[in-house]
Amino acid sequence: MADKNTQAPSADTLSEASTLEMLKRERRANNAWHKLSRNKTAVIGLVIVVIMVILAVFATFIAPQDPNAIDIAHTYLKPGAAGHIFGTDSYGRDLFSRIVYGARISIFVAIGGTIVGAVIGVLLGLVAGFFGGIVDSIIMRIMDGMMAFPFILLALILMTILGTGTLNVILAIGIANVPNFARIVRGQVHVVKNEEYCNAERVLGASNARIVFRHIFANALSPIIVYFTLNIASAIISEAALSFLGLGITPPTASWGNILSDGKNSLQLAPHIATISGIFILLTVLGFNLLGDGIRDVLDPKQKR
Amino acid sequence: MAQDAQEVLEKTPESGRILTVHDLHTYFHTASGIAKAVDGVSFTLDRGKTLGIVGESGSGKSVTAASVMRLLPKNGRIESGEIIFDDNDMVTIEKDKLLDLRGNDMAMIFQDPMTALDPVFKIGSQMIEQIRIHDHMSKAEARERSIEMLKLVGIPNPESRLNSYPYELSGGMCQRVMIAMAVSCHPKFVIADEPTTALDVTVQAQVLELLKDLQQQLDTAILLITHNLGIIWQMADTVMVMYAGRTCEYAPMEDLYARPLHPYTWGLLDSMPKLSDAGKTDLKTIPGVPPDLRLTGACCNFYNRCPYATEHCRTEVPKLKEILPGHFVACHRQNGVNKLTRGEVNAHE
Numbered sequence: 019m020a021d022k023n024t025q026a027p028s029a030d031t032l033s034e035a036s037t038l039e040m041l042k043r044e045r046r047a048n049n050a051w052h053k054l055s056r057n058k059t060a061v062i063g064l065v066i067v068v069i070m071v072i073l074a075v076f077a078t079f080i081a082p083q084d085p086n087a088i089d090i091a092h093t094y095l096k097p098g099a100a101g102h103i104f105g106t107d108s109y110g111r112d113l114f115s116r117i118v119y120g121a122r123i124s125i126f127v128a129i130g131g132t133i134v135g136a137v138i139g140v141l142l143g144l145v146a147g148f149f150g151g152i153v154d155s156i157i158m159r160i161m162d163g164m165m166a167f168p169f170i171l172l173a174l175i176l177m178t179i180l181g182t183g184t185l186n187v188i189l190a191i192g193i194a195n196v197p198n199f200a201r202i203v204r205g206q207v208h209v210v211k212n213e214e215y216c217n218a219e220r221v222l223g224a225s226n227a228r229i230v231f232r233h234i235f236a237n238a239l240s241p242i243i244v245y246f247t248l249n250i251a252s253a254i255i256s257e258a259a260l261s262f263l264g265l266g267i268t269p270p271t272a273s274w275g276n277i278l279s280d281g282k283n284s285l286q287l288a289p290h291i292a293t294i295s296g297i298f299i300l301l302t303v304l305g306f307n308l309l310g311d312g313i314r315d316v317l318d319p320k321q322k323r
Numbered sequence: 324m325a326q327d328a329q330e331v332l333e334k335t336p337e338s339g340r341i342l343t344v345h346d347l348h349t350y351f352h353t354a355s356g357i358a359k360a361v362d363g364v365s366f367t368l369d370r371g372k373t374l375g376i377v378g379e380s381g382s383g384k385s386v387t388a389a390s391v392m393r394l395l396p397k398n399g400r401i402e403s404g405e406i407i408f409d410d411n412d413m414v415t416i417e418k419d420k421l422l423d424l425r426g427n428d429m430a431m432i433f434q435d436p437m438t439a440l441d442p443v444f445k446i447g448s449q450m451i452e453q454i455r456i457h458d459h460m461s462k463a464e465a466r467e468r469s470i471e472m473l474k475l476v477g478i479p480n481p482e483s484r485l486n487s488y489p490y491e492l493s494g495g496m497c498q499r500v501m502i503a504m505a506v507s508c509h510p511k512f513v514i515a516d517e518p519t520t521a522l523d524v525t526v527q528a529q530v531l532e533l534l535k536d537l538q539q540q541l542d543t544a545i546l547l548i549t550h551n552l553g554i555i556w557q558m559a560d561t562v563m564v565m566y567a568g569r570t571c572e573y574a575p576m577e578d579l580y581a582r583p584l585h586p587y588t589w590g591l592l593d594s595m596p597k598l599s600d601a602g603k604t605d606l607k608t609i610p611g612v613p614p615d616l617r618l619t620g621a622c623c624n625f626y627n628r629c630p631y632a633t634e635h636c637r638t639e640v641p642k643l644k645e646i647l648p649g650h651f652v653a654c655h656r657q658n659g660v661n662k663l664t665r666g667e668v669n670a671h672e
Contacts, residue, residue, distance in 0.1 A: 213438060214433055214439045215440055217394060218431070220425065221426065222425065222430060222453045223423070223427060223453070224422075225422055232452075233444075236441070237441070237443055239443075
């Protein structure tokens with residue numbers, strides 16, 4: 019059992035190269051992208067999301083007209099009319115251009131709001147879960163208090179306090195989302211913090227901050243990613259709801275909620291306005307949901323193949 | 324407690340002394356009472372030496388180690404006693420200093436290597452991180468050091484292994500990585516808490532051999548916690564037998580095996596299976612169960628399981644006394660007069 023055996027076991031070295039090669043292949047097979055690409059519904063979700071994001075990012079190039087250009091002579095044109103594939107709205111603005119620019123606002127607000135909620139929620143959840151005791155009680159009781167309000171009501175209250183405006187919509191949606199993130203993360207921290215590697219890190223000199231923000235965070239990341247993706251979908255609906263109620267994005271800026279709200283007034287005269295914006299909301303929400311579910315399947319270690 | 328023992332211990336030269344634990348009491352405060360997990364334990368450890376702590380589950384071995392490392396859970400407290408590590412008072416030490424000592428001067432190897440490495444980071448990034456906490460060096464230098472350490476612990480292809488995730492390594496490999504991480508900053512003192520319990524026997528022997536090698540190269544002191552007397556025999560210079568939070572016997576390794584004095588030690592030694600007895604006799608056990616740690620401290624803790632217990636054992640807690648040179652035992656029946664001998668074990672039965 020002497021040195022030679024432990025230092026350089028010859029049989030071990032021989033097989034080592036092929037073992038590494040095998041590991042590489044296995045790693046590729048278990049690679050997140052690889053697994054995601056085999057999941058059909060997730061791919062559909064991803065495609066929808068990518069299309070919407072492209073619309074949003076390249077709105078200036080894609081939109082054929084200025085989304086706010088009023089043309090009183092051509093109001094309520096039906097879809098397919100010359101130069102207006104989705105028709106026009108009550109002011110004669112090109113609906114396709116408005117939808118494209120609306121994608122930019124809606125997706126930006128949804129992702130921004132989710133990021134705000136995730137950052138604050140994750141921080142609070144990590145701190146509450148790791149330190150426990152009185153800190154945990156205070157943070158989580160506040161979260162419970164926030165959760166007691168229906169989401170849309172809470173967002174409405176925040177919007178009335180903050181006032182309208184794109185940034186305020188983001189803040190309102192973000193703050194209303196904090197409790198969900200905090201809860202998920204806290205639960206995950208409770209699982210992870212009693213793992214032996216946290217102790218091992220500690221005896222090797224890691225500080226609390228390092229253990230929490232590097233090791234525990236990294237181990238709690240997969241449910242956060244999944245919830246993040248799914249939450250974007252609900253944030254899109256929240257933005258639409260707020261705008262529909264007149265407390266979200268201020269007109270004339272186009273957002274899907276605004277367009278839907280406009281369409282409501284002319285539902286009998288021009289049903290296409292509400293229908294098309296509604297379909298875009300639906301598709302995008304569906305896309306993010308499918309993608310989120312797909313990511314969950316990929317990150318779930320029990321589904322390893 | 325154990326005053327007599329401490330006086331003698333303090334006479335030994337201080338030169339290579341790395342750790343002195345004196346009359347340590349660590350209690351756990353639970354809803355149903357105070358559990359005296361460590362109740363008056365003293366020992367010392369010198370550079371390059373190994374102290375083995377042996378005892379059954381719940382005897383306070385791991386809590387002793389956790390006290391030294393200051394890794395106790397929230398409801399565990401060091402009630403009294405001293406822990407002096409390399410001129411630092413570990414009981415009152417400040418947090419910053421503690422973080423500095425851990426991983427740098429003292430390190431620990433865990434029971435189950437598969438769970439002691441963070442599963443989401445590569446071996447390399449964990450090693451590099453751990454080295455860079457303590458030594459201010461560039462990532463590339465830390466990487467070099469990591470490769471060196473992996474070589475030292477006998478991992479083939481260290482460069483490519485840095486890119487492996489823990490789940491891609493076997494238990495023995497993981498334990499080697501853990502050992503590499505533990506010794507990467509050349510600590511003066513390593514706690515090995517049942518380092519081979521989760522490994523199979525051949526790997527166990529390799530890991531122990533590796534630990535021994537590294538100890539010689541780096542002049543590290545090791546506190547080895549185990550319930551396996553065979554490992555103690557292989558590794559330790561001094562042995563401490565613990566039972567229900569107290570020291571039963573504390574002796575140089577050869578001495579303990581040649582002349583064990585405490586009835587509990589006899590019980591432990593008797594319950595080791597011997598090849599020569601294979602198939603002839605049933606495995607011997609110590610009848611009864613260890614006492615509830617919330618209720619200990621009124622009598623000799625081994626009283627209810629000891630075949631030699633007397634009235635005296637029920638009324639007074641035995642103190643740790645030096646019976647033979649360097650050989651301490653806490654037993655009323657081993658107090659000079661009226662000595663028990665192990666031969667009587669069989670005579671009695």
